[in-house]
Amino acid sequence: MPTLDWIGKKAVVNHHRDVPYRLIHCDKDKSVGDPDAGNLLVQGDNLEALKALLPYYAGKVKCIYIDPPYNTGEQGWVYNDNVNSLEIQSWLGRIVGKEAEDLSRHDKWLCMMYPRLRLLKEFLDPDGVIFVSIDDEEVVGLRILLSEIFGKSRFIGQFVWKSRQNKDNRTVTGASIDHEYVLAFGGAIRGDGRKEDQFKNPDDDVRGPWTSGNMVGIATKDARPNLHYPLVSPQSGIDYGCPQMGWRFDRKRMAQMISENRILWPPDPGGRPRQKVFLDEFKNKFTGFSSIVGAGLFTRDGTKEIDEIFGERAFPFAKPSALIRQLIIQGCPDGGIILDSFAGSGTTGHAVLEQNQSDKINRQFILVEMDSLIAPQITAKRLAHISNKVGSGFRYCTLGEPLFDADGNVNSAVSFPDLAAHVFFCETGSPIPKRADAASRLIGTFQDRAIYLLQNPASVGVASEKAGNVLTLKTLEAILSEDNFTGPRVIYAEGCTVPDARLDKAGVTFKQIPYQIEGL
Ligand SMILES: C[S@@+](CC[C@H](N)C(=O)[O-])C[C@H]1O[C@@H](n2cnc3c(N)ncnc32)[C@H](O)[C@@H]1O
Structure with missing residues (x-):
């Protein structure tokens, strides 16, 4: 199998072993809501944070989602995107040594990623899945790196997300790059089917167990005008309007579904009608998860979520939470843990909390964010906002002393x-x-x-x-x-x-x- 070589690789391939184990402290004042919800936000460099978490979570994580810096060379944002942050620079200097001065930014990025991915692998359940967001800058190197670490045979897909809604007309090459990728490795994802245990029959419907299904479409009004119309309940007269991407069914089919009593009408006019999907009709209809993810969601949707919570552009390029929700559904069953070690504004935690609420199940998240301003002021605030809305909570943690002192003795602070x-x-x-x-x-x-x-x-x-x-x-x-x-x-x-x-x-x-x- 082809492998990737770069300047500094030798210095980092076994580095994950040398990272000290540290204590993790829970900060009660910064924690929010139910401390036993099983959710954690850890402030610290993920290399040390992951090592500290390993004794508690090795092999237990069902789904990893990470969105590392894309290494585009941007420096002026809230966080450094080009691995030139002071923390990473000094880490490279210490670990790679003199050679680090000559590294290109691609070498540096690979040096940064390798030991972190090695540690992430230790967390993954044998059936678990890792999703990594990335763009053209590093996708080639990253895919080879992931094959090397997680195994080529565990490649699931290189999903494409059309992140940019409007073309970029200012590019030097003339090509407007409108998409990013999500690389997926690990066990199988769930596919777009549903598991039988999700079908229940709370209203004793003679057609048997059913589950509620989405009816929101995926096409703009220009593309499919026949799927764009206001939907009105004949019983209550409530007009639920039309979603931005229309409905899945045209008026005729919708009328038939209404007459067959298949529509679930929410009592609140702001709610969204859903359809009853019956197990009998659904059996053997499991379909593949499309390699085009997040259709109809764009970077600006993530930005809008940040603006709405903070009242300002507190974090750039946050992913839309609905995109992460799609991945979580694919990678994490009820009771599973989702790990995001480049948490940024906390979109993954936001997505887990809201997806749990809509699925009425309980997944847990572990987030790690290095930046000592972003973690308390952005990530924690966003998680607090959503936790309060859905009735959950999280513990805010920081890294403590190493378990062993410089002479290798157990630190006296260790309980x-x-x-x-x-x-x-x-x-x-x-x-x-x-x-x-x-x-x-x-x-x-x-x-x-x-x-x-x-x-x-x-x-x-x-x-x-x-x-x-x-x-x-x-x-x-x-x-x-x-x-x-x-x-x-x-x-x-x-x-x-x-x-x-x-x-x-x-x-x-x-x-x-x-x-x-x-x-x-
Ligand atoms: C691209 S952003 C993630 C954005 C996130 N997905 C969201 O939607 O908000 C990458 C984040 O990783 C953080 N980061 C970079 N290096 C890190 C490290 N070594 N340990 C932990 N966090 C790190 C940065 O501070 C930044 O907030």
Whole structure:
């Protein structure tokens, strides 16, 4: 398979391993609404934020959507689009070294993206999907990079979004580039069909289970005038007007649907009528998801959403939330987590919250935004606005100290549950099933083995029998008798005084903190 090479690649291919694990702090004052809704906004460089989140979410994310800087060379906007932000410049200098001075902006962009994509891969559920927005500047390199990291065989599509409504007549080449791409890799997407469990029969309709379907069209009035007309309910007389892109059915077909009692009329005249779609008629009608996404949605729709929430152009080029909603429906089922590590104005969170409300299901989001002004003043404000509307909430988090200090010792600020989460993840590659409780040395089981942690935050770095962070014969006997686990045990502690033969007999592997905690 062809791979991509660029100046600085060698320095970054394994860099994700060297990124320190940090603590994550929740800021109650900046969090909004229900803290247990499962939604997070993390302010920080996504490289460090992703590493910090990994022990909790590895393999658990169903859908990743990212919209990284497109590297167009723009500098005057709210955020830097050309990887020349101070944070990324200094990061490149540190990681790539002297060579970084000679990198072209494309090399720099690839250096920036590679370790972040490597970490993102660790989050993805085996059936999960990653969507990446990009334009012509970097699409070629990015697609090869994604093939290299996620696997060529997991390529789903290079979707096209017509983002510009009107042609650009000022280009030097004469070509008006009116589209962007969304690259998709991973397991299969859902397609435009519906799953059977979405069909219910709340009104005992004799035609059986049904689900509500959209009736909004996709054509302008000029293109399909026969689909543009005001729709009026014959029962209530409410006139619901006509959507901007018309209806899906012409007047004749609509009249037939009305006579067959297939239309769901909202009580509010501002609502949008929908159709009853019956399972019996729908079976085996699953269709492919078109590679042309967001038809009828343009960049200006995203901008309009920002203007409406903030009363000004607080963020440039935000994606329309309806575009992200289309992707979420494809990539994330009920209960799934969606991760966006280049959150910008928070469109992904906005889309998740509103799509949940309309589907009456519960997906959760994790957003990361590096900029210390954008995250609290734009992303959080937008999420608060939508959360308050739909009755949800999110936790606002920042990155804390590294788990290990410069000498490799556990940082004294690290609590028992934080270290337990980290140890469990490093031992198993999976997130800890339940937040650990300092009262229990058993922090979790995985497949056939049980994992234990002996730690006393007051005596970090000092092996002390009195502090309880040393595996002694007495502690071992207590552990063996306190649970009826029959498989192998792995015990992490600062020290061990039990002879090897006794450990072997008990089926126990001792691992010393911090040296034998081996993360990704
Ligand atoms: C193109 S914008 C995303 C726009 C977003 N999709 C929206 O609709 O608002 C990219 C965002 O990524 C952020 N960003 C860039 N590098 C980052 C990094 N290393 N970690 C986290 N965020 C980063 C920028 O500050 C910017 O807000």
